[in-house]
Amino acid sequence: MIGAIKRAWANFRGFDLTGSTVPPMDGPLRPNAKLDAAPVLLDLADVDNLVLCGQQILCSVADEIHMLAPTAGHEGQGLSISRARGMGKPVTSMAAGAELLAVAVEGEGIRIESPDGASSELIRLGALDAQCVTAMAFADSSTLLVAVGSDRNPALGWKRDLMTKTAAGSIWRIDIGSRTAVSIASGLAFPSGIVVSKDRLFVSEAWRHRVISMGIDGSRQQIALGSLPAYPGRIAPASEGGFWLAMFAPRNPLVEFVLKEDEYRRRMIETIDPDYWIAPSLATGRSFLEPIQGGARKKLNMLKPWSPTWSTGLVVRCDRDMAMVRNYQSRADGDVHGVTSMCEAGGRLLVGAKGSGKIVAIHELAGHVA
Template identity: 85%
Template sequence: MIGAIKRAWANFRGFDLTGSTVPPMDGPLRPNAKLDAAPLLLELADVDNLVLRGQQILCSVGQEIHTLAPEIGNSGEALSITGTHSVGKPVTSMAAAGDLLAVAVEGEGIRIERPGGASTELIRPEGLNVECITAMAFADPSTLLIAVGSARNPAHRWKHDLMTKTEAGSVWRVDVGARSAVSIASGLAFPSGIIVSKDRLFVSEAWRHRVVSMGLDGSFQQIALGSLPAYPGRIAPAAEGGFWLAMFAPRNPLVEFVLKEDEYRSRMIETIDPEYWIAPSLVTGRSFLEPIQGGARKKLNMLKPWSPTWSAGLVVRCDGSMSMLRNYQSRADGDVHGVTSMCEADGRLLVGAKGSGKIVAIDELAGHAAR
């Protein structure tokens, strides 16, 4: 009886009893189109894992690692591929410390590449799911911190991990010299970004929409940034202090609702191609089979910037305690969606939008899109 009265009152007042409300894009996350206004440096389908190794800019596409450099005679306003080598299997994450490069190869392990290509070591710690290494960061040249998104799914099945409500992620500390690893945190909901800050770790926990901090041994875990309106991903250091945080897809009330409907979600997983699930995506608008179309998104054949969307572009500037300061966005009608990696080079931030297949630049010193 009391439940019926509560539901009737909620229907009358417009309350949400399902818990599917998504926090608004407000304050430091106020909507803008700064990523779309930023200069395009390179179009490269499926670009991922932007890192700075010494003075070299590297990125991955599938099983290939590309070396990038400014185009000659172009005033540094464009990048070109100057070298490529294949590692044989998909690259899921990369991290650099000076000239040292760590490459996570799906199903194989972690390759440690020494300066000048003199040697390559393979680390495959026992108990660590090498198919789902989502992010890495060096604490020092001999210590590597690793985020494993899931113990049950490979990295490319991240939608399955969310839709099956799997919480089997972990954080590991690897001794590079001894080629050994120890788990320092477990039971995480798809950790997809990690960074070391003095004696603390910041780990983005995508499916719980938050960033947590912990000691280098996994102790004293606490929420550093919570109740986010998007799924947090990789974290990159900012030269002036603080961090850059990528959010690879926005949250959606319909997705939040579907996550509570177990029977519907199970049938969706069994019968529908993942491309067309009611689930977040790195890019949308490529097929008429996608959910939420028509009047919900367009008016007079124009896409509404504020329309419900599965994909967007979002980079957030955070201070040293991971508090948000400002953001750079590509909204529903933009074309810099699915930001998965970033790195600072030559005084500006390079942003890799895997969904749209683009690298754009942000001038942090000026506080707005680069020149």
Template identity: 45%
Template sequence: MSTLPNGRFGTLLDRMLGRGPHAVTVPPMDGPLRPNSLLDQAADHVRAVSPDNLTSWRDQLLFSSGPELHALDPSTGALRQMGRMDGDVCAIAAMADGSALAALAGGGLRTVDEEPAAASLLADAERRVIRCPTALLAGTDGRMLVTEGSRDRLPSQWRADLLHGKATGALWMLDRWDAPARPVASGLAWPSGIAWHRDGSIVVSEAWAHRLVRIDGQGRRSVLLGDLPGYPSRIAPAADGGWWLCLFAPRSQLVEFVLREREYREQMMAQIPERYWVAPALASGQDFREPMQGGGIKSMGMLKPWAPTRSYGLVCKLDADFQPQWSAHSRADGRRHGVTSAAELDGRLYVGCQGGDEVVSLDVQAQE
């Protein structure tokens, strides 16, 4: 009777044969994730530089643009600047009392609806600052969840965190917004989205692990949705009890291969500017020095929608059990890429496309 390879020999054999965790295959976009051009066809849009952290707040759409906060009135389309923080805004949460909080790169926490803004610091009981907040989620009881993308890097250094290959992210809970953070889970691969499951557990999107995991009250983890074809980001509630999942970049065989070549990665990061790394991007096709150019992408001088691409636009509708139902895309030949956040408001889905510097909106009922 033959036995399956295991231990160090099995790992070496998997690496030589390119199988198991060492495979460089990428799941296709099919079924509910079948590509379309819904994001590029959306006529309603607002121009904004790198819009992020879209949040429904006081019948308005609140979002960030670097350190700036903006509010969009969906009934009139009027856009106004709410204020400017003392650092880039990395996450926004609407609180049960009608206020809102913004988390800043470096660990700052600021109120949105007060002048001057009340300030606090995201830190644990040992005063270690949570410098890389990626998502906030407020509970009805005043508690708040915070995801920390990486223990070692800032939010802007997400490419370096992916290429270094260490899962140092964490999930924290605050009993009050100005209280010390308590650890809930650690060893997460760039967690960047949070949601409450209907059974009371917590759902977290792990970008570098390409999955959604559920974390129960005892800290046990189970995979709800795995092997996604892109890197998941924020999770937003849908009006029908489901969810909206943003995927900010596509996976590719080239990147998967590079992630398995440590020496090449280290030399690339040391010798080449970051914008030219073989890594995902929020926008692409703007510089001939980018990887994945030339005949591999264009045919007869035309960029095809099915061409390999470093950037993509994708938001997926999930049901109450976090399973995909349908999705809206901006493909390789589109420009509404880098979708990191979305919010549903008054029957419309607002999608922040950082790569295209736009907030677009879709009629939800027309797509279902």
């Protein structure tokens, strides 16, 4: 009886009893179009895992690693591919250390290489599932921290991991010298970013919309940044102190509602191609089969501001304690969507938008100490 009265009152007043609300983009996340205004350095489909190893800028595209070189153009300094080498299987993550490059190859293991690939050694660790390594970071020259997004789905199956409400991610500490690995955290909901800060780690936990901190041994876990309006991804250190946090896709109330409808979600997963699920995406607008199309999203060929947003571009500058300071966005009608990686090089931040297939540059580094 009480429940019926509560539902009737909620319907009358417009309350949401399903828990499908999403925190607003406000304060440090106030909307802007800074990523769309940033200069495009290179158009490269499926660009991912931007890292700076020594003086060399590297990125991955599917099963290849590309070495990038600066080029001068009419719009300033751009990038071009100077060399590419194949890894045989998809590259899911890369991390740069002191003249070392760690490359996670799906289903194969983690390779420790020189930046040019002249030397390469494969590390296979039986307990660590190499099909879903989402992020890595060097604690020192002999210690590598590894985030495994899920032990049930591959890295490219992140949508399935979200829509099946899986929480089977873990964090591992690898001793490169002894070839041993220790799990320091488990039961995480798709850890997709990791960074080392002195004696602690920051880990982005995508499906719980938060960044957590913990000790190098996995102790003292606590929420550093929570209740985010988007899914947090990789984290990169900032040269002036603090961090850069990528959020690869936005949350929206319709997806939050579908996550609570188990039978509907089960039938959707079983009968529909993942590209057309009611789920977040790295890029949208490529097919009329996507959900909520036509007049539901556009009027007079302009995107309605209230229509559901499936993809955006979002990079957040955070301070040393992971508090948000400012952000750089590409909104629903922009074209720098699905940011999955970034790195600082040459006094600017390079941002890799995998969804849109672009590398853009942010020059606002000097004078913005967090």
